[in-house]
Amino acid sequence: MLLNQTEQEVRAIIGQSADKLRQKQVGDRVTYVINRNINFTNICEQHCNFCAFRRDEGEDGAFWLTRHQIIEKATDAVEKKATEICMQGGLNPQAKLQGKSLNYYQELVTTIKQEFPQLHLHAFSPQEIQFIAREDNLSYGDVIIALRDSGLDSMPGTAAEVLDNKVRRVICPEKINTETWLEIISLAHSLGVPTTSTMLCGHIENSRQQINHLMQLKQLQKIAIENDYPAKITEFILLPFVGQDAPKSLRNRVGRDQPILEDTLLLTAVSRLFLGELIPNHQPSWVKIGLHGAKEALKWGCNDIGGTLMEEHITTMAGATGGTYMAVETLREAIKSLGRSYQQRNTLYELL
Numbered sequence: 001m002l003l004n005q006t007e008q009e010v011r012a013i014i015g016q017s018a019d020k021l022r023q024k025q026v027g028d029r030v031t032y033v034i035n036r037n038i039n040f041t042n043i044c045e046q047h048c049n050f051c052a053f054r055r056d057e058g059e060d061g062a063f064w065l066t067r068h069q070i071i072e073k074a075t076d077a078v079e080k081k082a083t084e085i086c087m088q089g090g091l092n093p094q095a096k097l098q099g100k101s102l103n104y105y106q107e108l109v110t111t112i113k114q115e116f117p118q119l120h121l122h123a124f125s126p127q128e129i130q131f132i133a134r135e136d137n138l139s140y141g142d143v144i145i146a147l148r149d150s151g152l153d154s155m156p157g158t159a160a161e162v163l164d165n166k167v168r169r170v171i172c173p174e175k176i177n178t179e180t181w182l183e184i185i186s187l188a189h190s191l192g193v194p195t196t197s198t199m200l201c202g203h204i205e206n207s208r209q210q211i212n213h214l215m216q217l218k219q220l221q222k223i224a225i226e227n228d229y230p231a232k233i234t235e236f237i238l239l240p241f242v243g244q245d246a247p248k249s250l251r252n253r254v255g256r257d258q259p260i261l262e263d264t265l266l267l268t269a270v271s272r273l274f275l276g277e278l279i280p281n282h283q284p285s286w287v288k289i290g291l292h293g294a295k296e297a298l299k300w301g302c303n304d305i306g307g308t309l310m311e312e313h314i315t316t317m318a319g320a321t322g323g324t325y326m327a328v329e330t331l332r333e334a335i336k337s338l339g340r341s342y343q344q345r346n347t348l349y350e351l352l
């Protein structure tokens with residue numbers, strides 16, 4: 001099993017194989033996207049054991065942005081030439097309009113899209129879709145169609161964590177299970193909404209569970225392609241767990257504050273080898289492993305350096321040290337220093 005290799009020389013060979021495959025599949029060019037995160041609230045009814053972002057209503061540090069604040073952030077993003085807004089939030093049962101969660105989320109979408117129709121709105125994880133459906137007693141399809149028709153362009157494949165119900169019962173016992181995550185992502189593809197895919201790694205999961213996670217992503221992509229769905233998975237992003245300020249239960253069990261870069265790189269390489277031609281775009285998270293780590297990951301199978309983000313709260317609140325904003329020039333310099341060329345892309349990996 002590749003993931004169980006501990007010797008540095010053996011790991012290096014796995015990395016080189018992934019790097020070669022990356023080169024063959026997508027060439028040497030490294031892409032980036034100019035985007036802005038907007039986390040509209042951190043008030044959340046759930047209590048995931050890795051999450052330092054969530055707050056109860058009224059608790060210290062709880063926030064809930066107004067429409068005006070959201071427009072201000074989007075305006076600033078457009079001034080900085082952003083093509084994408086990435087929007088996710090806590091699951092806040094108070095976030096309703098005329099008694100409906102869907103109305104509130106649709107208003108989030110139209111707030112941005114009416115003002116800036118050219119912006120690509122990448123928003124709402126499968127967990128958020130399930131939350132709206134449950135609150136309003138709607139089907140997942142009803143929710144996705146309504147948001148899509150209001151202007152939602154694509155969805156983050158977050159909330160995947162590790163697609164293993166045993167792991168989920170420990171790290172996110174209140175979250176949707178594996179089957180529901182897969183169902184909602186596949187439904188989005190069939191309804192013409194592209195998604196990304198992620199894995200929250202480096203906590204309690206074992207290598208068999210990591211491989212099984214990748215296998216399920218592969219299967220999802222096969223379903224989208226074989227059924228000729230109008231959308232599919234655009235990229236894979238490894239999200240290494242940051243434990244420093246995460247809830248003590250998980251932090252102490254994992255026993256470390258920051259991700260181990262060497263392990264992240266090995267999994268980066270194995271993900272490239274394993275997902276193969278089905279998911280050709282791979283992105284590291286500079287928020288979680290730093291720009292230095294992201295540059296390394298570009299030698300271990302990644303071909304994209306991610307987004308400018310402009311602000312980041314979720315893992316920064318967990319103690320991530322990678323920063324919250326990367327200027328375009330910084331991303332380009334990082335790519336150039338590897339002897340590779342850079343290219344701006346949009347959310348769907350079309351070159352700009």
Ligand SMILES: C[S@@+](CC[C@H](N)C(=O)[O-])C[C@H]1O[C@@H](n2cnc3c(N)ncnc32)[C@H](O)[C@@H]1O
Nearest residue numbers: 050051088089125127158159200240241242318
């Ligand atoms: C915070 S949620 C926001 C959307 C929504 N509340 C949900 O859970 O789907 C987005 C993702 O952030 C990631 N995340 C949260 N805390 C993290 C941590 N301490 N380290 C690394 N990733 C983390 C998880 O993968 C999670 O699915």
Ligand SMILES: Nc1c(NC[C@H](O)[C@H](O)[C@H](O)CO)[nH]c(=O)[nH]c1=O
Nearest residue numbers: 033037086237284285287306307347
């Ligand atoms: N790695 C992180 C991301 N990545 C997502 C990208 O920025 C972008 O939205 C995607 O590639 C679609 O174009 N976003 C975060 O908020 N935090 C990360 O750590």
Ligand SMILES: N[C@@H](Cc1ccc(O)cc1)C(=O)O
Nearest residue numbers: 156157158196237239314315
């Ligand atoms: N917001 C997620 C990262 C993310 C965002 C959008 C994506 O499509 C994928 C990953 C985090 O901080 O962990």
Ligand code: SF4
Nearest residue numbers: 044046048051054090
């Ligand atoms: S990961 Fe998402 S659902 Fe879980 S507690 Fe954090 S904000 Fe809430």
